[in-house]
Amino acid sequence: MTALCELLKQDARVWDLYTARKEYGSDFTSHDAPVITHDKKSAIPEPAVSAYLIEHGATFDYGENRTFAVCLTHDVDEVYPPRLHSWTTEAYYGLTAQMSNLMTSLSWRRKGKEFSPYRNFEKVMDLEEKYGAKSSFYFIASPRDIHRFRYDVEDVRDDLATIVDRGWEVGVHGGYYAFDDVDEIRHEKARVENALGANRKVVGYRNHYLRFAVPDTWRFLADAGFTYDTTYGFNDAVGFRNGLCHPFFPYDLNRSELIPILELPLVIQDGALFSIAKSEEAALALAKRVIDVVERHAGVVTLLWHNYIFDFPLRKAWATCYEHLLEYCAQKGAWITSGEEIAEWFSKNVSF
Numbered sequence: 356m357t358a359l360c361e362l363l364k365q366d367a368r369v370w371d372l373y374t375a376r377k378e379y380g381s382d383f384t385s386h387d388a389p390v391i392t393h394d395k396k397s398a399i400p401e402p403a404v405s406a407y408l409i410e411h412g413a414t415f416d417y418g419e420n421r422t423f424a425v426c427l428t429h430d431v432d433e434v435y436p437p438r439l440h441s442w443t444t445e446a447y448y449g450l451t452a453q454m455s456n457l458m459t460s461l462s463w464r465r466k467g468k469e470f471s472p473y474r475n476f477e478k479v480m481d482l483e484e485k486y487g488a489k490s491s492f493y494f495i496a497s498p499r500d501i502h503r504f505r506y507d508v509e510d511v512r513d514d515l516a517t518i519v520d521r522g523w524e525v526g527v528h529g530g531y532y533a534f535d536d537v538d539e540i541r542h543e544k545a546r547v548e549n550a551l552g553a554n555r556k557v558v559g560y561r562n563h564y565l566r567f568a569v570p571d572t573w574r575f576l577a578d579a580g581f582t583y584d585t586t587y588g589f590n591d592a593v594g595f596r597n598g599l600c601h602p603f604f605p606y607d608l609n610r611s612e613l614i615p616i617l618e619l620p621l622v623i624q625d626g627a628l629f630s631i632a633k634s635e636e637a638a639l640a641l642a643k644r645v646i647d648v649v650e651r652h653a654g655v656v657t658l659l660w661h662n663y664i665f666d667f668p669l670r671k672a673w674a675t676c677y678e679h680l681l682e683y684c685a686q687k688g689a690w691i692t693s694g695e696e697i698a699e700w701f702s703k704n705v706s707f
């Protein structure tokens with residue numbers, strides 16, 4: 356089998372799509388750079404580059420009769436409910452007469468930070484374990500943010516230890532201003548590793564708000580020692596940003612070489628899914644359609660569900676949708692796991 360990169364070079368249209376040529380030259384170097392958004396039409400869920408690879412003989416196999424993979428990820432934007440979340444949660448429980456939930460929501464600040472409802476990592480892991488799944492949690496380690504201070508990662512040391520002790524993954528959720536600053540990326544990685552302790556290394560990354568500069572952010576992440584990134588996707592759509600539903604090594608068109616970091620393209624994000632679907636049923640149906648497409652291409656579907664939505668009653672539909680999707684993928688016999696495990700599998704089994 357030819358290395359995948361050589362195969363891609365043989366078709367100019369496929370090559371341009373895979374290398375994200377149209378994203379070069381945009382000015383994403385300023386700190387005022389906008390959140391990356393895309394014309395929704397460009398995100399029709401058809402992975403043209405993956406389809407091309409398969410037509411030309413590429414095969415992907417995940418062992419143990421698993422025909423496709425699901426990469427589960429959680430951006431930990433919040434560890435403590437912001438005031439607005441607390442007020443709406445309390446109003447919701449009050450209006451729906453859920454008194455014990457209301458008392459829990461009112462009392463955690465008095466009881467202490469460790470009782471915050473958004474420190475729900477064990478609950479999320481328990482849910483995933485029911486379906487034989489594992490996931491990745493990406494933590495913020497920057498005090499600077501466009502909206503407000505989020506949390507100190509050192510406050511959740513115990514949670515980080517629990518996550519990795521159970522075999523789930525802890526990664527870095529790069530700060531709002533990190534994507535074009537290699538020193539900042541290095542600093543945030545070191546800070547999460549320090550909070551993890553025991554000389555543990557983190558290998559996975561996703562930037563807050565999916566802020567990203569092609570190809571510089573990939574280069575910075577590789578230089579900082581990350582094994583993989585999973586930022587490359589949409590904030591306002593679902594689908595395949597460069598036509599791939601498989602992990603890939605990005606190609607730097609300026610230097611004419613592969614960048615040594617694996618990209619696990621983000622396919623479905625909770626907020627984007629629910630913003631484009633008109634109802635809960637439509638969101639679930641759309642997500643299942645995208646999963647079916649990835650299954651047909653023996654690919655990897657990366658899901659991003661924020662951890663706070665599992666304990667924010669106004670986002671209950673998002674949590675319910677997540678469990679339905681876990682059940683759907685488990686019934687199909689998918690390999691459902693963390694970014695770290697997918698990246699390790701890909702590095703060992705695929706020649707790019």
Ligand SMILES: [Zn+2]
Binds near residue numbers: 431562563
């Ligand atoms: Zn974020």
